[in-house]
Amino acid sequence: MLGAGALGCSIGGLLARGGSDVILVDRFQAHVDAINANGLKMSFGDSEETVRVAAFNSCDGLAPVDLIIVLVKSAATRAAIESARPLLASHTMVMSIQNGLGHEDILAEVAGREKVLAAKTYVGGVFLAPGHIASGYLGKQTYIGELDGRLTPRLQTVVDEFNKAGLLATASTNIYGTMWDKLLVNVATGALCAITRLPYGWLYKVKEIEEAALAAVAEGIAVARANHIRLVSEEPRYFWDLAAEGLPAEFKTSMLQSLEKGEVTEVDFINGSVVRWGDRSDIATPVNKTLVALVKGIENFQSSFGKR
Structure with a gap:
């Protein structure tokens, strides 16, 4: 998760809880330290869980990954994906779940268009304190697609990973x-x-x-x-x-x-x-x-x- 604010932690925490191997990357050092020391505290209405997940304040020294999910502020998109070059390998996918349009073009310029997926989610998150977020995901849809509208095996793999975590994901031919x-x-x-x-x-x-x-x-x-x-x-x-x-x-x-x-x-x-x-x-x-x-x-x- 490149950007582990409220929404990044909401989605990343749920993926980790569902069994995915997740790394959170965020520049907020106190947040990173709290997650590593005590786990990511996630509030779901009246209930609360602590999810163990690794957090870092940069991509330096990290190995390549299968999927980079970008959830930084829009203005920081180019700098963030540039900083994530150590995570890129030939098989790596890069997916934005940011608000608005235009992020995919920035990601494609840095990582290559063939690596880019697009997504939109109605999952919510609220930052409560370093290491603690509230997650609103029940009944909230996430749509993921290839930029050319194809239904590919790699797209289905990502959708399946989300659904395994309880995130309602759908492969879209009209992303x-x-x-x-x-x-x-x-x-x-x-x-x-x-x-x-x-x-x-x-x-x-x-x-x-x-x-x-x-x-x-x-x-x-x-x-x-x-x-x-x-x-x-x-x-x-x-x-x-x-x-x-x-x-x-x-x-x-x-x-x-x-x-x-x-x-x-x-x-x-x-x-x-x-x-x-x-x-x-x-x-x-x-x-x-x-x-x-x-x-x-x-x-x-x-x-x-x-x-x-």
Whole structure:
């Protein structure tokens, strides 16, 4: 697991619990030390388990592996896979489960396109303390696919490994459609939650925010249609409603959580992906361009004047 934050530990911990040989790699030294000293503590609602799994703060000295799962922040993707060169062998697969679009192209440039798989997951994770996360995986689907849509033996091997761990994984012949489905969920609320600082219980009460969200998603649907991407729905409200399904009123998108920590967001890989694909397809995306500009403005303000 290249990136062992909340989601990386959620998936990596479950794989380890299911019998897979897992290595967690993360730069947060206190987190790595806690996992190695006491195991990875995983909370599942009212229950809790401790999973023994090896953790490191870099890939230096590690041997090649069968699969690298990339779950670092989007802006760190290239540096992370460059640092993972010691793990690459002729048989190694590299798979992103990050939010947004564009990571697979970065991974392909470094590792080779023939090594890359793509995936999207609805599994969740919350970081509670170094060495301790909460995992939400029951009933949450993960879709994994080859970039060209083929059903291959190596793809089935990865899917089987996930299912063995209790992760609901499906081999997809339409992984780009699946990635766009998840992208549009993030387009619906990610930037608007970050800009307004409103958690879901308040975000969904503002009619003007809903209208902006539907407009942003409509642009994404138009871009996907122009690129012959098969979506689960072409109704913007479907993605707006899906974004909040089963989530508490206090839920905050990862983009807002990044701003609250004073970190760079993943807006370039979410709303920015709609803008880039739109520019290539000659589809106007003014709402998403505006959302990208506003989030980047907040990032710049915080980096220049401090988090407020």
